[in-house]
Structure formats: C-alpha cells, structure tokens
Amino acid sequence: MPLWSPSASPDGKVTRATGGRVRVLTGEDTCALHKLLEADPVGNTSVAAALQQRGTAGLSKGRQSALLLGIDAAEPGDGPAPELVSACWLGSNIIPVGANATTAQHFGRAARALRRRVSSIYGRSEAVLSLFEATGWSNHREVRAEQPLMVMYQEPEMRPLPGVRRSRPEEFDAVEQACAAMFTEELGFSPYDHGASQYRERIRGLIQAGHSLIAVDPETRQITFKAEFGSVTDQAVQVQGVWVNPKWRGRGLAAPGMAAVVNYGLSLAPRVSLYVNAYNIPAIRAYERVGFQHAGTYATVLF
Structure with missing residues (x-):
C-alpha cells in the first residue's frame, strides 16, 4: 500500500x-x-x-x-x-x-x-x-475474519473485582507499560511501530477522560488488571485493552474485573460492548459469565 x-x-x-x-x-x-x-x-x-x-x-x-x-x-x-x-x-x-x-x-x-x-x-x-x-x-500483517461482537445492557449479577478504579495521571508510566504489554501480546508487534508519541498521547487522553480503569495490588503496587473505554458515546461504550498481569493469571480476575468495568461503563451509556478474537475461548467464556451477549461478528485487517 x-x-x-x-x-x-x-x-x-x-x-x-x-x-x-x-x-x-x-x-x-x-x-x-x-x-x-x-x-x-x-x-x-x-x-x-x-x-x-x-x-x-x-x-x-x-x-x-x-x-x-x-x-x-x-x-x-x-x-x-x-x-x-x-x-x-x-x-x-x-x-x-x-x-x-x-x-x-x-x-x-x-x-x-x-x-x-x-x-x-x-x-x-x-x-x-x-x-x-x-x-x-x-x-x-494479518486478517482476523471472525471476532464476536458482544454487548451488555444491565449490571452483572456477579460480584465485581474490588479495587477497580480510574487510573491517575501520576500512574501514567505504569499504565503505559501495561497497555504496551497487552498490545504486543495481542497483536504480535509493538504499539510504538505506528508512532510512539501518538500512542502515549492516546493513553494520556484516556487517563484524563477517566476512561482508563485499573486494579492495583496493595503490596507490590503493580497493576493486576486493566481495561479502557476506547470509544464513548451517549448510546454505547466500547471496551478495549482488557488485560490481566501474567503474574496474576489463573486467579479468576478477568470475569470480576470485567464486571467492575461494565458497572462503570453503564454509568456512561446504556450499552457496554467489546469484540474479541474467536480463538480466544477463555476470554469469550469469561465475558459470557459476566453476562455479555453476542451481537454479531467483527473482522479486523492489521497492517
């Protein structure tokens, strides 16, 4: 191209x-x-x-x-x-x-x-x-032809993960590291390949808007869970960047973490949506446990 x-x-x-x-x-x-x-x-x-x-x-x-x-x-x-x-x-x-x-x-x-x-x-x-x-x-780079689009209209019945909150400006460095780790793991290349300054400004903007959510381990002060609202309108919010720190995986943080994200998202709009790769069965099952319903199929072509 x-x-x-x-x-x-x-x-x-x-x-x-x-x-x-x-x-x-x-x-x-x-x-x-x-x-x-x-x-x-x-x-x-x-x-x-x-x-x-x-x-x-x-x-x-x-x-x-x-x-x-x-x-x-x-x-x-x-x-x-x-x-x-x-x-x-x-x-x-x-x-x-x-x-x-x-x-x-x-x-x-x-x-x-x-x-x-x-x-x-x-x-x-x-x-x-x-x-x-x-x-x-x-x-x-890749064609991801099948990505379930999922949506929720009501608060989850499961108990949300305690401590999920909006990230703060002084936590930018830690949030950036978590976002970059998630991006690289998910897409297979660094987010900085498309421009480091733009990527950092995007993260700063999410933090300033209150659209970056994290949970922090009280002992190590490391981010254990994070997600962002990548797009927000009066009608819907779209969640992106859901990530559990590898050191805390296997402890059941994903579903209750997402329950907390949905609760916050529903304070902004009547719908909370996301899309996920079809091959990521554990993530899909976690979202279904929270209460997400399928609303069609997305596709992504990456360059």
Missing part, C-alpha cells in the same frame, strides 16, 4: 475510482451521518465517538486528517437531500458504516485510489472483508 498522495482533490479521485458511486461527505451530511450511525449504536461506536469529537462529517484541517465517504440511495428520497445509505471513516483506520458487501467494495476502491497508509480496517465482518478485497492491498 503506497503512501497517500496529496496531489489531487480527494473528491476527484473518489469519483473516478468508483464511477461516481462514492462521494466525500461535507458538513451538510452531518445530520444524515448521525442518523445512519444511530441505526447500529453497538457496531458503530468508534465512528460515532470520532464524529462527536470532530463535530462535522466534512473535511477537517490537516493534510492527513480523516475523510468521511458516503453512498446515497440509488433512488432519491422525498426530502431535499439525498438519503445516505452507507458511509466509511477513512483515517489511520478504515471503518465501514452501514455497508454491505457491495457498497463496501466501492469504499475499498475509493481507499485504494486515495493511497492512504492505514494501520487497520475493522468493523462488521462482511463489510470489512469485502472492502479489504477491493483495495487489492497485499502488505497486511
């Missing part, structure tokens, strides 16, 4: 690559995009959170800032504006929204034409795999 080329308008590139089927969204599309995201609050949490922070579906400043692409209904609706039927976030990650296999192919062609360097493609499985195939990109 080549580096992004800024030499031409993204609108022209997208139009030519997709025969006019895909367009770059503008600020006037913001309300329509919100409506599309609300149709699947669990599946679209990350894009909804990004849009909430960004404030508009239109282009933001910066040569490599994220674009939002859209596809309108083939037949015009009754209103003055076209009906947005699917969309795609295209930044350091690519995330299809409301896309099926066919519309995702159009987004893949647009992404190929825009020549963006991305770290992943993720979202609902059918759309992600179809989009990735259409890009023709072959430099990916």
Whole structure:
C-alpha cells in the first residue's frame, strides 16, 4: 500500500475510482451521518465517538486528517437531500458504516485510489472483508475474519473485582507499560511501530477522560488488571485493552474485573460492548459469565 498522495482533490479521485458511486461527505451530511450511525449504536461506536469529537462529517484541517465517504440511495428520497445509505471513516483506520458487501467494495476502491497508509480496517465482518478485497492491498500483517461482537445492557449479577478504579495521571508510566504489554501480546508487534508519541498521547487522553480503569495490588503496587473505554458515546461504550498481569493469571480476575468495568461503563451509556478474537475461548467464556451477549461478528485487517 503506497503512501497517500496529496496531489489531487480527494473528491476527484473518489469519483473516478468508483464511477461516481462514492462521494466525500461535507458538513451538510452531518445530520444524515448521525442518523445512519444511530441505526447500529453497538457496531458503530468508534465512528460515532470520532464524529462527536470532530463535530462535522466534512473535511477537517490537516493534510492527513480523516475523510468521511458516503453512498446515497440509488433512488432519491422525498426530502431535499439525498438519503445516505452507507458511509466509511477513512483515517489511520478504515471503518465501514452501514455497508454491505457491495457498497463496501466501492469504499475499498475509493481507499485504494486515495493511497492512504492505514494501520487497520475493522468493523462488521462482511463489510470489512469485502472492502479489504477491493483495495487489492497485499502488505497486511494479518486478517482476523471472525471476532464476536458482544454487548451488555444491565449490571452483572456477579460480584465485581474490588479495587477497580480510574487510573491517575501520576500512574501514567505504569499504565503505559501495561497497555504496551497487552498490545504486543495481542497483536504480535509493538504499539510504538505506528508512532510512539501518538500512542502515549492516546493513553494520556484516556487517563484524563477517566476512561482508563485499573486494579492495583496493595503490596507490590503493580497493576493486576486493566481495561479502557476506547470509544464513548451517549448510546454505547466500547471496551478495549482488557488485560490481566501474567503474574496474576489463573486467579479468576478477568470475569470480576470485567464486571467492575461494565458497572462503570453503564454509568456512561446504556450499552457496554467489546469484540474479541474467536480463538480466544477463555476470554469469550469469561465475558459470557459476566453476562455479555453476542451481537454479531467483527473482522479486523492489521497492517
């Protein structure tokens, strides 16, 4: 996958690559995009959170800032504006929204034409795999085609792990080490490969927002359990980075730790979701014991 080329308008590139089927969204599309995201609050949490922070579906400043692409209904609706039927976030990650296999192919062609360097493609499985195939990109690290998406709407019945709390700014170094250990173990490469400063700022932001949760051993002061809310909206929060310190594994911390995370998450939104690799059977069983229910399948392509 080549580096992004800024030499031409993204609108022209997208139009030519997709025969006019895909367009770059503008600020006037913001309300329509919100409506599309609300149709699947669990599946679209990350894009909804990004849009909430960004404030508009239109282009933001910066040569490599994220674009939002859209596809309108083939037949015009009754209103003055076209009906947005699917969309795609295209930044350091690519995330299809409301896309099926066919519309995702159009987004893949647009992404190929825009020549963006991305770290992943993720979202609902059918759309992600179809989009990735259409890009023709072959430099990916791994395709994780089956990742159960799970959700909870109510507090767990099991007793939460005592001591789970928001991490503090002065604990940044310890939290960073735990996050990096989890990332490397989970993905097989260092998070710093995609930019150390950006990764550290991301962790600082989670801590400052109160979205980094940890449990600390009172004797050693080491983090024994951690998780983050990677995306937070009024409709849902998405948990990421669930990790039990290897020294404390096998002591039954995962499920009660997640029970504590869910309790806190439900104070922020009516739904708490996560996705997990299908081969990670122990994690899936732990989430099911907490009370998570299956809500579809995600896929992730890693670069």
